[in-house]
Amino acid sequence: GFQQYSGSSGINAEYGGERGQRIHFQMTDSEMDLQRDMLKSETARLEIPELELSMTSGSLGGRFSTVEGLLEQIKDQLSSVNPFSFGDSSKVDTATKMSSVVQGLEDIIKGKRLVELILDDPAGNSYLQNVYAPDEDPHLKITEYERTAADNDELGLSHMKTENYGEEEGS
Numbered sequence: 041g042f043q044q045y046s047g048s049s050g051i052n053a054e055y056g057g058e059r060g061q062r063i064h065f066q067m068t069d070s071e072m073d074l075q076r077d078m079l080k081s082e083t084a085r086l087e088i089p090e091l092e093l094s095m096t097s098g099s100l101g102g103r104f105s106t107v108e109g110l111l112e113q114i115k116d117q118l119s120s121v122n123p124f125s126f127g128d129s130s131k132v133d134t135a136t137k138m139s140s141v142v143q144g145l146e147d148i149i150k151g152k153r154l155v156e157l158i159l160d161d162p163a164g165n166s167y168l169q170n171v172y173a174p175d176e177d178p179h180l181k182i183t184e185y186e187r188t189a190a191d192n193d194e195l196g197l198s199h200m201k202t203e204n205y206g207e208e209e210g211s
Contacts, residue, residue, distance in 0.1 A: 060162040060191060064181040067107075070151030072171060073179075074108035081165035083195060086114075087158040091144040092137075097162075097194065107157070107168075108149055115145040162191035 067073040080086060082102040086095040095114060103110055119142055147153040159166045164184070170177040192198045 058187070059164060059184040060160070060187045061164040061166065062161075062183045062185060063157075063159040063166060063168050064183070065157045065159075065168055066179045067148070067154040067157070068179050070148075070154065073154075074106065074111075074149070074151070076107050076171060077104070077167075077169040078107055078110060078159075079104045079165070079167040080110060080159060081161055081163060083163040084159050084161035084166040086110075087160065088144075088148075088155050089158070090153075090155045091141050093141050093144075111145050111149050115142055115149070118142050118145070162187050163195055 065073075080100065080103045083097050085097050086100070087093065093114075100110075100113065100117070103113065105113070118138055121138065144153065144155075148155055157168075159168065168180060170180055172178070187195075189198065
C-alpha cells in the first residue's frame with residue numbers, strides 16, 4: 041500500500057535550499073528492491089527509461105510507499121486512462137504505447153524485469169531506502185544539482201521575497 045504524503049516541509053534545507061536531487065536506482069534483485077521504502081515528493085519527477093516512462097511532478101502527488109506500491113499506483117493510474125475518450129482515432133498509437141508501458145510495469149512488479157528508476161526532485165525532498173546502510177548502496181546513486189530557473193518557477197521560488205523579509209515596503 042501507500043500513504044498520501046503532503047510535502048509541506050518546503051525545500052530541503054540539507055541541500056542549502058538551493059539544490060535539487062536526482063536519485064538513480066538500478067534494480068538488481070526484484071524481491072529486495074520492490075520492498076524498498078521510498079518517498080516521492082509532490083515536486084519529484086519519476087522516470088523509467090527502459091519503458092520510456094516519465095511522470096511529471098504533481099502527476100502522482102506525494103507518496104510514501106514501497107517501490108512496488110508506487111509502481112502499482114502508476115500502473116493503476118495509466119490503466120484507468122482511456123485514450124479513446126478523447127475521440128481521436130490517431131490515439132491508437134497512444135493506446136498501444138500505454139498498453140506496452142502498463143505491461144512493462146506489470147513485468148517489473150512480478151519480478152520478470154529489472155529496470156533503472158530515476159527520481160528527479162528539484163526540491164530535494166524525495167528518498168529511497170538504502171538497504172545496505174550504514175554501508176554505501178552500490179545500486180543507488182544520489183546526485184545534487186543546481187536548480188534551473190524553470191525549476192525555481194515550478195517551485196514558486198522565483199518571485200518570493202527573501203531579502204529584508206518582514207520589513208515594511210518603502211520604510
